Amino acid sequence: MQKEMAYSFPDEVLKHVFSFIQSDKDRNAVSLVCKSWYEIERWCRRKVFIGNCYAVSPRMVIRRFPEVRSIELKGKPHFADFNLVPDGWGGYVLQWIAEMAGAYPWLGEIRLKRMVVTDESLELIAKSFKNFKVLVLFSCEGFSTDGLAAIAASCKNLRELDLRESEVDDLSGHWLAQFPETCTSLVSLNISCLGSDEVSFSALERLVDRCPNLRSLQLNRAVTLDKIANILRRAPQLVDFGTGNYAAELQPDVFSNLAGAFSSCKELKSLSGFWDVVPAYLPALYSICPRLTSLNLSYATIQSPDLIKLVSHCPRLQRLLFLIQVLDYVEDSGLEELASSCKDLQELRVFPSDPFGVEPNVSLTEQGLVAVSLGCPKLQSVLYFCRRMSNAALVTIAQNCPNLTRFRLCIIEPKTPDYLTLDPLDAGFGAIVEHCKDLRRLSLSGLLTDHVFEYIGTYGKKLEMLSVAFAGDSDLGLHHVLSGCESLRKLEIRDCPFGDKALLANAAKLETMRSLWMSSCAVSFGACKLLGQKMPKLNVEVIDETEPPDSRPESYPVDKLYIYKSVAGPRFDMPPFVWSMDEAVKILH
Amino acid sequence: MGSTSTKIKLRTSDQKVFEVEKAVAVQSQTIKYIYENGCPDSVIHVHSVSGDILSKILDYCKKHVNSAAGKEDISPEELYEWDANFVKVDQNTLFDLILAANCLKIESLLDLTCQTVANMIKGKRPEEIRTTFNIKNDYTIEAEEAVRRENKWAFDMLGGVGTMVIEELADDTMSKCVTNTKSRVCVIAANQIVMMRSISKLANKKSIDVYKQPQNPTTPRIKESVKQRNVGTGFIELFFHFKCKM
Numbered sequence: 001m002q003k004e005m006a007y008s009f010p011d012e013v014l015k016h017v018f019s020f021i022q023s024d025k026d027r028n029a030v031s032l033v034c035k036s037w038y039e040i041e042r043w044c045r046r047k048v049f050i051g052n053c054y055a056v057s058p059r060m061v062i063r064r065f066p067e068v069r070s071i072e073l074k075g076k077p078h079f080a081d082f083n084l085v086p087d088g089w090g091g092y093v094l095q096w097i098a099e100m101a102g103a104y105p106w107l108g109e110i111r112l113k114r115m116v117v118t119d120e121s122l123e124l125i126a127k128s129f130k131n132f133k134v135l136v137l138f139s140c141e142g143f144s145t146d147g148l149a150a151i152a153a154s155c156k157n158l159r160e161l162d163l164r165e166s167e168v169d170d171l172s173g174h175w176l177a178q179f180p181e182t183c184t185s186l187v188s189l190n191i192s193c194l195g196s197d198e199v200s201f202s203a204l205e206r207l208v209d210r211c212p213n214l215r216s217l218q219l220n221r222a223v224t225l226d227k228i229a230n231i232l233r234r235a236p237q238l239v240d241f242g243t244g245n246y247a248a249e250l251q252p253d254v255f256s257n258l259a260g261a262f263s264s265c266k267e268l269k270s271l272s273g274f275w276d277v278v279p280a281y282l283p284a285l286y287s288i289c290p291r292l293t294s295l296n297l298s299y300a301t302i303q304s305p306d307l308i309k310l311v312s313h314c315p316r317l318q319r320l321l322f323l324i325q326v327l328d329y330v331e332d333s334g335l336e337e338l339a340s341s342c343k344d345l346q347e348l349r350v351f352p353s354d355p356f357g358v359e360p361n362v363s364l365t366e367q368g369l370v371a372v373s374l375g376c377p378k379l380q381s382v383l384y385f386c387r388r389m390s391n392a393a394l395v396t397i398a399q400n401c402p403n404l405t406r407f408r409l410c411i412i413e414p415k416t417p418d419y420l421t422l423d424p425l426d427a428g429f430g431a432i433v434e435h436c437k438d439l440r441r442l443s444l445s446g447l448l449t450d451h452v453f454e455y456i457g458t459y460g461k462k463l464e465m466l467s468v469a470f471a472g473d474s475d476l477g478l479h480h481v482l483s484g485c486e487s488l489r490k491l492e493i494r495d496c497p498f499g500d501k502a503l504l505a506n507a508a509k510l511e512t513m514r515s516l517w518m519s520s521c522a523v524s525f526g527a528c529k530l531l532g533q534k535m536p537k538l539n540v541e542v543i544d545e546t547e548p549p550d551s552r553p554e555s556y557p558v559d560k561l562y563i564y565k566s567v568a569g570p571r572f573d574m575p576p577f578v579w580s581m582d583e584a585v586k587i588l589h
Numbered sequence: 590m591g592s593t594s595t596k597i598k599l600r601t602s603d604q605k606v607f608e609v610e611k612a613v614a615v616q617s618q619t620i621k622y623i624y625e626n627g628c629p630d631s632v633i634h635v636h637s638v639s640g641d642i643l644s645k646i647l648d649y650c651k652k653h654v655n656s657a658a659g660k661e662d663i664s665p666e667e668l669y670e671w672d673a674n675f676v677k678v679d680q681n682t683l684f685d686l687i688l689a690a691n692c693l694k695i696e697s698l699l700d701l702t703c704q705t706v707a708n709m710i711k712g713k714r715p716e717e718i719r720t721t722f723n724i725k726n727d728y729t730i731e732a733e734e735a736v737r738r739e740n741k742w743a744f745d746m747l748g749g750v751g752t753m754v755i756e757e758l759a760d761d762t763m764s765k766c767v768t769n770t771k772s773r774v775c776v777i778a779a780n781q782i783v784m785m786r787s788i789s790k791l792a793n794k795k796s797i798d799v800y801k802q803p804q805n806p807t808t809p810r811i812k813e814s815v816k817q818r819n820v821g822t823g824f825i826e827l828f829f830h831f832k833c834k835m
Contacts, residue, residue, distance in 0.1 A: 009687070023711075025746070028745075029713060032736055034728065055743050056742070514745075
């Protein structure tokens with residue numbers, strides 16, 4: 001006879017068992033087993049991840065999990081990266097910080113993505129959490145170096161300060177000097193996003209000097225090449241390094257100093273930065289190239305011949321290189337070289353150097369990607385900007401790389417057909433979803449009809465995130481996706497002829513997704529209102545900066561629509577250009 | 590200085606008496622306390638533990654004491670393997686071991702057994718967990734639905750591929766995970782009982798960085814380097830060395 005576990009175990013034993021269970025999914029399952037397990041689990045959950053800050057309120061989180069030490073929040077929808085979300089839309093973190101300040105005195109880690117963080121928030125963090133260790137502000141905005149100064153001054157055991165891709169107001173370069181002399185705990189510092197002249201270099205040097213555990217350091221453009229050697233010599237234990245400016249007149253002593261400094265870093269595996277790179281200084285890296293697993297040259301205007309030289313002068317680079325981000329100056333030839341040398345490549349990102357130019361300025365085509373797909377069988381993640389594509393190339397890529405989990409193709413000009421046959425690219429993307437059975441993220445581009453969505457609905461069973469622009473013919477396209485993609489969580493659409501029918505027919509699906517974004521489509525205001533009525537647990541928000549949607553006929557399409565599920569009900573911080581379709585809120589608005 | 594092996598007598602709930610070396614018995618903080626604060630010659634009653642269970646526990650303690658004292662030539666890895674086999678018992682026995690380890694306050698055994706139970710929970714749906722442990726679902730339908738919704742709507746992560754955290758799984762499952770992982774980084778939880786050899790071999794083949802979480806959760810992750818060493822008898826053993834200087 002099996003013992004009944006719940007009744008024979010004292011709480012502290014169950015708690016101990018749960019301490020070995022870290023993943024959110026498992027913890028969520030534990031909470032559903034029975035009421036006593038729910039209680040015990042919620043008191044010992046230390047880490048919370050919230051994918052949409054409006055899906056739940058701070059109060060609800062605190063009520064359920066009273067002893068959280070680490071929190072991660074995401075704010076604005078992804079299309080904010082493409083300037084489709086107007087300023088002032090939301091994603092403010094202050095209320096979260098204010099409530100957590102009272103409830104979680106031991107909070108040690110805050111990670112935010114696409115949120116608005118003010119100096120007030122930063123000062124509140126600095127004041128409220130005595131054990132604060134990790135602050136990651138990924139793609140955030142709204143704060144200045146004053147806020148950073150408060151963090152630096154007060155957080156005695158700060159381990160990580162990562163400001164990647166955030167927009168920071170430069171008020172003073174001396175915030176780095178606010179780290180007290182007693183602060184020796186830094187492990188990771190990323191200030192690459194700070195504009196020029198924002199950094200006090202001597203303060204930085206002293207900080208690096210006294211932090212023996214510093215493993216990851218990303219400098220900003222203000223740090224010139226001649227200063228890099230000084231920094232590296234103070235931190236030979238670095239694993240991950242982002243240079244500042246990588247430009248200077250070629251001087252032999254500067255070069256040899258730099259080369260020597262790099263070679264003293266025996267653990268260095270990841271490089272980034274390289275603003276304004278002067279190719280003559282690239283050989284200074286050769287000593288560490290054999291160990292590199294990650295190379296980010298997306299800010300480096302490095303031409304193809306120089307890239308080829310870099311890769312080929314390091315005969316063992318190929319085995320370790322995992323991630324490379326380059327501007328498309330790399331051209332097809334550079335990618336072909338990469339494909340023949342770097343057999344272990346898992347992730348490739350090729351960004352456009354001149355996205356708004358009409359004529360292609362470099363010779364980068366679909367051939368480069370095909371070459372990489374052929375030469376790098378471990379390829380899993382692709383982000384590729386180019387100007388032409390063909391179905392044949394996509395089919396080849398799909399067949400060569402069945403392990404792809406992320407495939408984002410951006411053909412710069414909307415509605416570009418297959419350049420060989422002038423057909424839509426339906427078959428090509430169809431091959432991608434059919435062959436890549438683990439595909440989780442897909443971005444489409446080029447000329448596409450409803451057929452591509454039929455393929456996606458049929459084969460994209462593990463697809464979680466789909467980005468669509470200028471594609472499809474009718475509601476059928478949207479219907480295929482909403483009805484077929486079982487794992488779909490995030491769907492973002494712009495400039496597609498999708499209207500009311502598919503949306504209303506698949507309304508229930510929206511409760512299984514994290515969010516849906518539709519802009520410049522054909523969804524009418526009337527349908528939005530209906531959706532708001534039918535699905536009271538969804539937040540249906542209409543965004544229109546020009547005029548209120550109800551000043552026009554109900555059949556008129558809305559400009560932007562953002563729908564997401566929430567247990568917190570409609571939000572209260574909406575700006576005037578955002579309308580909630582929630583019945584109660586509408587009356588008040 | 591007395592004889593090299595002071596003995597302590599223990600009497601179980603079913604009146605069995607065990608005579609054990611002191612060094613072994615005091616692995617239990619409870620027994621240690623009673624011994625140090627009571628009469629050294631008297632018999633210590635361990636009321637809540639049966640003879641069978643205590644016998645197993647003493648095996649565990651003896652093995653660990655001997656290996657730590659160097660009395661037994663057993664590598665850390667072999668000890669891991671021994672521990673993994675130790676917990677391959679039926680569920681009732683496992684639960685008895687946990688309760689006994691808890692009341693006898695034997696930290697490493699408690700960690701080992703709790704980790705084993707945690708393994709039986711991971712990856713399962715609530716219904717499956719209930720079946721495994723014979724737990725009654727005392728939620729009302731509405732209450733269960735409310736929790737389910739909150740879990741999925743507020744606290745849900747996408748599949749994601751970034752860092753795969755390997756938190757204790759059985760060794761063959763772990764091997765399967767490492768073989769199938771698409772991640773570049775694996776973090777192994779602190780109290781991991783694994784076959785380090787097989788994992789590191791796989792990790793090396795796939796060029797995965799293996800990080801082991803330290804016991805103290807406030808210190809950052811420490812990279813363990815995998816070293817290979819030829820031992821006199823000619824077979825290669827793998828050792829893990831902590832590179833942390835903190």
